[in-house]
Amino acid sequence: AGAALVRMRVDEAPAGAAEGDPGVLRGLRIGIVDDGQGVALALRGALEEHAVRAEVVSGADAGFDGIVDLSALRAGQEPVLPTAFPGYRRALTGGVGRLVLGSTPGSGLHGFARSAALEFPDTLIRAVDLHPKEDPSRMAAQLLSELCDRGGGLASVGYTAQGVRITRRPAAAPLPPSVETPGVALARSVLGPGSVVLLTGGARGITARTAVALARATGCHVELVGRTPEPVGQGDGFVHAGDRVALRAALIGSGLRTPAEIEAAASRILAEREVRATLAALAGVAASVRYHCADVTDAQAVRAVVAGVRARHGRLDGIVHGAGTLRDGLLRDKEPAAFTEVFTTKVAGARNLAAAAAEHGSSPAPAFLALFGSVAGVYGNRGQSDYAAANDALDGLALTWAESFPGRVLSVDWGPWAAGAGGMVTPELERAYARRGVPLISPEAGTDAFLAELAYGGDVQVVLVAEGGADHE
Template sequence: MLLVTGCGGAFGRVAVPGGAHGDLLPEGAPEATDPIPGAGLYGFARSAAIEYPGAEIRAVDIDPKDRPERIAAHLIAELCSPDEPVAVGYTNGTRNVPRTVPVPLPGGGRPPLPLSRDSVVLLTGGARGITARSALALADATGCHIELIGRTPPPDEVEDPALAHALDRVALRAALVHQGLRTPADIEAAASRVLAAREVRATLEALRRVAASVRYHAADVTDPKAVYAVVADVRARHGRLDGIVHGAGTIEDRLLCDKDPVSFARVFGTKVDGARHLADAAADHGDAPAPEFLVLFGSVAGVFGNRGQADYAAANDALDTLATTPAWSRRFPGRVLAVDWGPWAAEAGGMVTPELERMYANRGVPLIDPDGGTDAFLAELAHGTTGQVVLLAEQPGNGFGGRP
């Protein structure tokens, strides 16, 4: 399988003074625009190569202005090189291969974030998981105003007394059966709603103790009108919006042979369409100051690929492309940053379940400690300059942070 894009041979990235948006594409090469042609194909190809180890799978980015015979020669060469990387690019005959380089995180105590108590930060992904922990870390460090977007409906202030004693999913199932639910699907769905509401309620309570103010918006980031409405409401109440963190995402893991196109679009759209809608809304700031930063939470699945996650890998690879493309940096005057997270410990409430945590342990893959993860995020936000960073748990021979 050969996937070809025409973003100039370096995946749409060009040199920017200070190294803020990648440095692969030589000066004078064509620059990609938004929407980026083929954004996400490299993550898709990496995952496909993992699922089909016997197949020749290549994603090759070329310069469409190059001579046709040279482009053809490059493509044939890649298909005839079974041990080469899955994703490569060619510019003026030069072969580019994206790589990660270990970089130690800056130390020295609490970092000087570009925020104050008067600042306003909007985070998508609801009041749950990694997004919630990041919101708490930002509020604790600066005392800023926190605005949250999530698909989970706002929970009632007080939980149903009949369920309050059921402290985990197993106990909840029994309580829900006692209330009359019978089918496994109904019981699991109801238990998930109760647990999600508990997490949202606990996060909001914790944020109220450290943030200048907290507000939760029930909205879908794939709906551009809903995103614009939330951003307009934030600016109407505060007169400003200083930062955005896009953590919303969904996973519906299936092998490629079992992927449903509608499911693929849902996974891809939550990340990519959500990012575009947020950037559009933030860029239209009128007389208000432009946000200082737009952070896109991604995953190492987009950088390395992952079995059963071709859709999720494609979505996160597309976020990396958007964050490191000058077309976006011009539309959004603040810093645009893609953070590709490694797996977090299950207690963080992210995408890693206790079952996956045990699998990672058996494979010797270290998991990100929740406190260490938020510390790394704040350090990168305060001191980083690149458009993309990979954050992995520290292990011998491998630093916590890495940059492509």
């Protein structure tokens, strides 16, 4: 089953007080994006006392020595990301020396900061969780100290209600041993043959494997949601072209000429093959299987799918949100549209699913809502500021929703899966990980770990990596 997985919980840890002399800011020009709650005004006053040229602005931009963005603190604020990304990019590429982001749960700003700090190592980039009931003048003092503090290499900190400065770090937290297999325990306690599980991104990649594992263990009904149209017929006419390289050659032989046409056709055919294979595998183990072609960022479409599932089955017992996309590239080169696509697929998709799940009426509430994230959100990753932000946002939303959701909310931050699992790791990236000695999660170990987490776990946010993988983050 491949390398064993290490399970970690993300806990608060003391970070030590921010240390720095406000005198280092003397004469600098600092832009403060307004929060509308009085914190920006209090910070401007505190900065001016130290001869800093501070001004309240509408958004982050170039032309400043430092930026403090407090827009996440605005009452009734729409999510800061992805809208704020172009301003952050302009500020960072324009040479801003300090970027401090006031954060709220689910904003994704910590994941963004962790990644941006890796790409701009000479810039102070830090996301700061501020306690919402703190006095504005106290918040201003905390932010002033963060602007002055270049020590510790921390891109992510927070303040408790008592004013203690903290950060969040993964720590080993293995599940307790059990005499039962996870599948048996899951079928007995959470899901049975009459249960219904809906999975997004579930006809392809690691969530497809998760769907098959859930069905094999419990005999549940499986409802899949994906953007790939459901394939018609039994094949694609290129049966002898088994991989992308062979398929490109076959498509050129069929008359396609431009690289864009060839790549688009190859991607479509490979996606359809994966959907066909998943549906065929599920047909043999699930009580029933149905595929829905829908975009998880479309709230109305998600609501219609969920309502249809409940109308047919009278219940919806579990949701796995595995939909995601990658548009990797360094922040300075990343187009805002690409950032938005990556971020909204994860985050808007999760919000839409949670909202639809809550509309259960007289039918039973779901037993669980599982969000598939990535260690990129926990540690940051060069070239993945959008993906890291999205996955960090999932963690924050899960922690918030767990306080009111009727069932369990779980956010799983996965390490990289082997390319054969169909996840986000390409064969090229798999070879790069191998050169660095980074172990990858095998499909069997990954699905076993998820079943065990559902059966025995109780934490909201967990990190699951191949043994030895945590040493490389």
